[in-house]
Amino acid sequence: EDQVTQSPEALRLQEGESSSLNCSYTVSGLRGLFWYRQDPGKGPEFLFTLYSAGEEKEKERLKATLTKKESFLHITAPKPEDSATYLCAVHAGGGADGLTFGKGTHLIIQP
Amino acid sequence: DAGVIQSPRHEVTEMGQEVTLRCKPISGHNSLFWYRQTMMRGLELLIYFNNNVPIDDSGMPEDRFSAKMPNASFSTLKIQPSEPRDSAVYFCASRAGGTNNQPQHFGDGTRLSIL
Numbered sequence A: 001e002d003q004v005t006q007s008p009e010a011l012r013l014q015e016g017e018s019s020s021l022n023c024s025y026t027v028s029g030l031r032g033l034f035w036y037r038q039d040p041g042k043g044p045e046f047l048f049t050l051y052s053a054g055e056e057k058e059k060e061r062l063k064a065t066l067t068k069k070e071s072f073l074h075i076t077a078p079k080p081e082d083s084a085t086y087l088c089a090v091h092a093g094g095g096a097d098g099l100t101f102g103k104g105t106h107l108i109i110q111p
Numbered sequence B: 001d002a003g004v005i006q007s008p009r010h011e012v013t014e015m016g017q018e019v020t021l022r023c024k025p026i027s028g029h030n031s032l033f034w035y036r037q038t039m040m041r042g043l044e045l046l047i048y049f050n051n052n053v054p055i056d057d058s059g060m061p062e063d064r065f066s067a068k069m070p071n072a073s074f075s076t077l078k079i080q081p082s083e084p085r086d087s088a089v090y091f092c093a094s095r096a097g098g099t100n101n102q103p104q105h106f107g108d109g110t111r112l113s114i115l
Helices: none
Strands: A004-006 A010-014 A018-025 A028-037 A045-050 A058-059 A062-066 A069-075 A085-093 A106-108 B005-007 B009-013 B020-024 B031-038 B042-050 B053-056 B065-071 B074-079 B086-095 B110-114
Touching: A004 A085, A018 A028, A018 A085, A028 A069, A045 A062, A062 A085, A062 B053, A069 A085, A069 A106, B005 B086, B009 B020, B020 B086, B020 B110, B042 B065, B042 B074, B053 B065, B074 B086
Parallel strands: A010 A106, B009 B110
Antiparallel strands: A004 A018, A018 A069, A028 A045, A028 A085, A058 A062, A062 A069, A085 A106, B005 B020, B020 B074, B031 B042, B031 B086, B042 B053, B065 B074, B086 B110
16 A cells, blocks of 8 residues: 655744755655645645656755655745645556645744 | 636535535646545545546545546536535546646645534
8 A cells, every 4th residue: 555654744944944844655666756735725736746766856945856765845945935734645556546645744934 | 727626615514415516627637536635634535537537436435425527627526415524625636638647736625514
C-alpha cells in the first residue's frame, strides 16, 4: 500500500527564517511526486511535480527536491503570505491513477 | 480561465437526506477525480473518471455513495441516505490528457455537515 508521511505536522517560523518540510514516501513505482499549497477554505493549489531522484524545481521562495525515499520543500526567507498547509502527494504505478496524499504540514510565518 | 467549479460551497442537512454535490471540470480536461478531506484521514480518493467513464471506485466508502459523469463538463457525487460520519469537505479535481503525470487541479470544495 502506498504511504506518504509528512513532517512536521505544524511549523511556526519568524519572517525571514528559512526551513524545510519533509515528505517521506513508500510506493510501488513512483510516477510523480506533487507538492500543493492549501489555504483555509480553499482547494489544494498545484506547486511542483518531481519525477526522478535528483530533480529540483523552484518557484519564488520555494524549492522542491526529490530522493528515492523522500522529498523536501525548502522555503527561503519566508513571508507571512507563505503561511498555508503544504501537501505532498504521490502518483504511483500499478494502474492506479489517483494521488495518495500526506496529511500536510501547517506552516505559520509570523511577521 | 475558469478553474474547477463546485457547488454548493456549503451544505447542511439532516441524517437520512439525499445529498448531491456538483462539479464542473476545467474545459478540455478529460480526467475527473472526487476526493474527501477530513482531519483524521486527510485527502482520500473516492473515484475517478477518464473520458466520462468511471475507472476506479474502490475508494467509495459504501453503496450509499454514487458518482456520475453524464458529459465532459459535469459530474455529480450523491450520498443517499446521508449519515453524520459523511461530514467532510469534498473536492473535485480535473486533469488534462496526455501523460497521466499532468497535475490535478482542484476546486474549492463543498463543506458538508450532516446533523
